[in-house]
Amino acid sequence: MTGLLERIGAKLLHISAVMGGFVLLIRSTFFWIFRSRLEWRQTLIQMAKIGADSLPVTVMTSFFTGMVLALQTGISSQRLFNEPLFVGTVVSFAMVMELSPVLTALVVAGRAGAAIAAELGTMRVTEQVDALLTLGTDPVRYLVIPRFLAFMLVLPLLTVLSDFSGSVGGLFVAVMRFGIPDNTYWHDIIDFMETKHFYHGFIKSAVFAFAISFICAYKGLSTSGGAEGVGRSTTGAVVSSMVAVLLLDYFASSVLVAMGIP
Amino acid sequence: MIRIRGLLKSFGPRRVLRGVDLDVGAGETVAVIGGSGCGKSTLLKCVVGLIPPDGGSIVVDDVAFGSLRDEADRSEWRGKFGYLFQEGALFDSMSVWENVTFGLKYMTNTPPSRYRRIASEKLALVGLKGVEDLKPAQLSGGMKKRVALARAIAASPRHILYDEPTTGLDPIMSDVINSLVLDLQKKLGVTSIAVTHDMNSAFKIATRIAMLHEGRVLASGTPDEIRKSSDPAVRQFIEGRSSGPIGDV
Ligand SMILES: Nc1ncnc2c1ncn2[C@@H]1O[C@H](COP(=O)(O)OP(=O)(O)OP(=O)(O)O)[C@@H](O)[C@H]1O
Numbered sequence: 161m162t163g164l165l166e167r168i169g170a171k172l173l174h175i176s177a178v179m180g181g182f183v184l185l186i187r188s189t190f191f192w193i194f195r196s197r198l199e200w201r202q203t204l205i206q207m208a209k210i211g212a213d214s215l216p217v218t219v220m221t222s223f224f225t226g227m228v229l230a231l232q233t234g235i236s237s238q239r240l241f242n243e244p245l246f247v248g249t250v251v252s253f254a255m256v257m258e259l260s261p262v263l264t265a266l267v268v269a270g271r272a273g274a275a276i277a278a279e280l281g282t283m284r285v286t287e288q289v290d291a292l293l294t295l296g297t298d299p300v301r302y303l304v305i306p307r308f309l310a311f312m313l314v315l316p317l318l319t320v321l322s323d324f325s326g327s328v329g330g331l332f333v334a335v336m337r338f339g340i341p342d343n344t345y346w347h348d349i350i351d352f353m354e355t356k357h358f359y360h361g362f363i364k365s366a367v368f369a370f371a372i373s374f375i376c377a378y379k380g381l382s383t384s385g386g387a388e389g390v391g392r393s394t395t396g397a398v399v400s401s402m403v404a405v406l407l408l409d410y411f412a413s414s415v416l417v418a419m420g421i422p
Numbered sequence: 423m424i425r426i427r428g429l430l431k432s433f434g435p436r437r438v439l440r441g442v443d444l445d446v447g448a449g450e451t452v453a454v455i456g457g458s459g460c461g462k463s464t465l466l467k468c469v470v471g472l473i474p475p476d477g478g479s480i481v482v483d484d485v486a487f488g489s490l491r492d493e494a495d496r497s498e499w500r501g502k503f504g505y506l507f508q509e510g511a512l513f514d515s516m517s518v519w520e521n522v523t524f525g526l527k528y529m530t531n532t533p534p535s536r537y538r539r540i541a542s543e544k545l546a547l548v549g550l551k552g553v554e555d556l557k558p559a560q561l562s563g564g565m566k567k568r569v570a571l572a573r574a575i576a577a578s579p580r581h582i583l584y585d586e587p588t589t590g591l592d593p594i595m596s597d598v599i600n601s602l603v604l605d606l607q608k609k610l611g612v613t614s615i616a617v618t619h620d621m622n623s624a625f626k627i628a629t630r631i632a633m634l635h636e637g638r639v640l641a642s643g644t645p646d647e648i649r650k651s652s653d654p655a656v657r658q659f660i661e662g663r664s665s666g667p668i669g670d671v
């Protein structure tokens with residue numbers, strides 16, 4: 161009985177230590193963001209890395225998702241109305257509000273997030289993080305802030321690209337499979353889509369960027385135990401980021417809806 | 423000047439430092455000797471502020487580590503030291519010269535146009551030529567160690583903490599490094615702590631030697647006093663015998 165209680169207690173202590181460390185990392189990031197010169201070069205390098213790593217997969221994923229959405233919508237509405245109606249509307253709303261932000265975040269977490277956790281984890285176990293400290297800078301300043309800013313800038317951009325490529329994928333199927341004129345397809349989008357729908361997805365992707373960058377940076381910097389530890393932090397970072405994206409998606413959506421950003 | 427009093431540090435149940443007292447006067451080099459795993463690296467990391475101690479005090483030039491308020495203060499504290507890591511800890515994504523001059527951007531006002539020349543100068547001091555553009559992965563163990571030493575001294579720190587400066591070097595290179603440490607002390611008045619296993623090196627570079635044993639400073643004195651010490655543990659260590667009080671713990 162006491163053994164069980166002890167184990168539960170130890171687990172709770174561990175969880176609160178992790179949460180505490182995570183919050184401290186965020187606090188420290190905002191402490192330094194306003195107190196130190198920005199590492200421009202590092203930030204640009206990271207933006208290029210995240211973009212180049214994730215762009216092809218993002219575009220592919222959303223293109224095919226757009227295609228399958230158009231296919232399903234077309235078939236359903238053919239059954240109901242004998243005619244494929246509003247294919248562009250359904251595809252674009254689904255992409256812009258839900259699928260682009262979530263899928264892009266999942267792809268980026270798997271590529272760029274994993275890379276961050278592995279890189280920072282390796283630097284931690286080989287004492288390179290400590291070396292930064294003794295050379296007058298700080299892992300938060302030199303490593304975390306550039307990655308955080310790069311995520312905040314690049315993930316929303318990738319999401320917009322994914323909106324577009326998903327819609328094009330849908331167009332492809334609409335035209336080739338259902339013979340919908342491309343004019344009709346675009347009108348179905350433009351007639352219903354408003355900027356606030358676009359903001360909904362855009363803001364969510366920024367929330368995801370925040371979560372993924374801090375989770376992966378935290379996992380990387382708190383690595384211990386050599387190469388095995390680096391592997392553990394990397395998979396841990398990806399899994400936690402993906403779960404966080406899916407959970408935050410619901411909460412961010414409800415908050416945005418409550419604020420009148422549908 | 424570095425003053426350490428009653429320094430405590432445990433890792434879980436393992437009590438590594440159990441009340442270390444150590445004084446390093448301005449312009450002195452104190453060699454810290456002691457068995458493998460006795461906490462020498464831990465001591466240096468506490469001094470530089472990489473590991474928070476569990477108790478005790480560290481004072482450097484009249485500022486106490488305990489009195490630092492936030493990250494910015496602690497960052498400034500760390501900037502007072504040059505630190506040579508036992509394993510080098512070179513940045514593997516950067517070339518050798520970028521490694522050596524990394525700290526200049528944060529700790530000095532040197533214009534970046536001079537970095538490369540400074541890197542070559544510091545590398546020459548540790549006996550390296552023509553390696554500026556290599557990556558750390560292309561260096562041998564001893565070369566890495568020397569690049570790391572060049573990086574530790576690049577910003578001309580007033581205090582230097584060396585974690586085993588001559589480990590992994592051939593006898594000639596060891597002597598080059600010993601002379602460099604001596605020069606830094608004699609010509610620039612640098613205050614240093616040098617952790618070492620190498621008794622030759624300790625006798626050559628140190629103004630005083632302190633022996634760490636069971637989490638405390640067991641004996642300290644000038645190299646001559648240590649050489650003549652009658653403490654059985656000290657004798658066992660400097661004579662390198664496997665049997666004796668240290669082996670029995
Ligand atoms: N981060 C850590 N977590 C847990 N234990 C640690 C940690 N760092 C050091 N230790 C333990 O503290 C003790 C002292 O380690 P330290 O690295 O200071 O030894 P050392 O005197 O430098 O040894 P060596 O001469 O072999 O380098 C060791 O027993 C080690 O297991």
Ligand SMILES: [Mg+2]
Pocket residue numbers: 462463464508585
């Ligand atoms: Mg050591």
